[in-house]
Amino acid sequence: MRIWKYAMASTILGSALVLGACGGGNATEPGEEPSGEAGQATGSVTGDGSSTVAPILEALVEEYAGVEPDVQVTVGTSGTGGGFEKFVQGETDFSNASRPIKEEEIASLEEAGIDYTEFLLAYDGLTVVVSQENDWVEDLSVEDLKKLWIEDGTTKKWSDINPEWPDEEVVFYSPGTDSGTYDYFNEVILEEEDLVSSATLSEDDNTLVQGVQGDKNAIGFFGYAYYVANKDTLKAVTIGGVEPNNETIESGEYAPLSRPLFTYAKNESMTDNEAAYNFMQYTIENAGEMADAVGYVAAPEEEYEKDMEELEALKK
Structure with missing residues (x-):
């Protein structure tokens, strides 16, 4: 296992995680190159999609480069919906997706003749966060979240949720559409x-992180790994008394904000593009190992075995 530093999702504050990542399937000491047969593949691979899934893929790409240096892998982060648009176009x-594919996206792929x-x-716990300077919010219910985040024509204040909280306007940060x-x-x-109209929207999770960090009246949400990488300056809000962590995300106790993370592979690429x-x-x-390393939760081993069987079946 090779030890390396990975600047989590290019967080501007420079938060870094020291990851243990598998390189080439054989253990190596720090600073050594991965052992095993390397350089067997050539070519290029292109992916896009969810910024939530990006930390896993970016870490995998960096490790993979040490195993297959002659393969160029490019991964964009235009969001799940934006990624599917490029997928439909054959680009x-x-x-990568932080939700299951939608019916209309399935229909578009069928129309384009693309099998996938x-x-x-892995699994993620969508994490609701406030600044660490916020000393009043510790826990919110699902109903509280609805009251805060649904557009109802009013100016949202913290005191709307709890009269003992500040009579200050809430500042919202949300992922983009x-x-x-x-x-x-x-x-x-x-x-x-409809989401509250005053929210700042961004496909870049780091923009959301920085926005919440800089305002004690701010609240935002994004993937658990982005909270883990910035927990010194952010505070995770418990939901119904349940804290997001590896155990509650994996068990489903952190409901309803636990969710699966996917990648969708183009079958033709898997059969015709060796890289x-x-x-x-x-x-x-x-x-699984990378998910754990960057702050998400690995799926059960049998899920990866099922994935591998389905991938191998494409080559038969």
């Missing part, structure tokens, strides 16, 4: 109602 070999396979990468995180929050919290197949194979083999 990418895989598309869904692979489960192309984000699977936005879609998930909209479904399970807002129940398809794409090789990288996806490496991704499935190492996704």
Whole structure:
């Protein structure tokens, strides 16, 4: 296992995690190159999609470069919806998603003649955060979240939730509308109602992190790994008394904000592009370890075994 520093999702404050990542399948000491057969594949692979999934993929890409230096892997972060748009256009070999693919996206792929396979990468707990300077909010219920985040034509103040809290306007930071995180929050919290119109929206989770860090009246939400990388300056709000952590996310106790993370592979790329197949194979083999390393929760081993069987079936 190789030890390396990975600047979590390019966080501007420079928060870094020291990760233990599998390189080439054999253990190595710090500073050594991964052992095993390297350089067997050549070519290029392109992916796009969820910024929530990006920390896992970016870490995998960096490790993979040490195993297959002649394969160029590019991964964009235009959001789950934006990634599927590129997938439909045939621009990418895989598309990362922080929610399951939608019916209309399935229909668009069918119309475009693109067959795909869904692979489960990890689990995430969508994390609601405030600044550490906020000394009044510790816990919110789902109903509190609805009252805060649903647009109802009023100016939202903290005292609306609890009269003992400040009579100050709440400042909102949310993922953008192309984000699977936005879609998930909209479904399970807002129940398809409009998000508060005063919210600052961004597909870049680091923008949300910085916004909440800089304002004691701010509240935001994003993937758990972004909280883990910035927990010295952010405070995770418990939901119904349940804290987001590896145990509560994996067990589902952190409901309704626990969710799966996926990548969708283009079947034709897996059969016709040896580099794409090789990288996806490496991704499935190492996704669990990388998920744990960057702050998400690995899926059960049998899920990765199922993923691998489905990938291998594409080559038969």
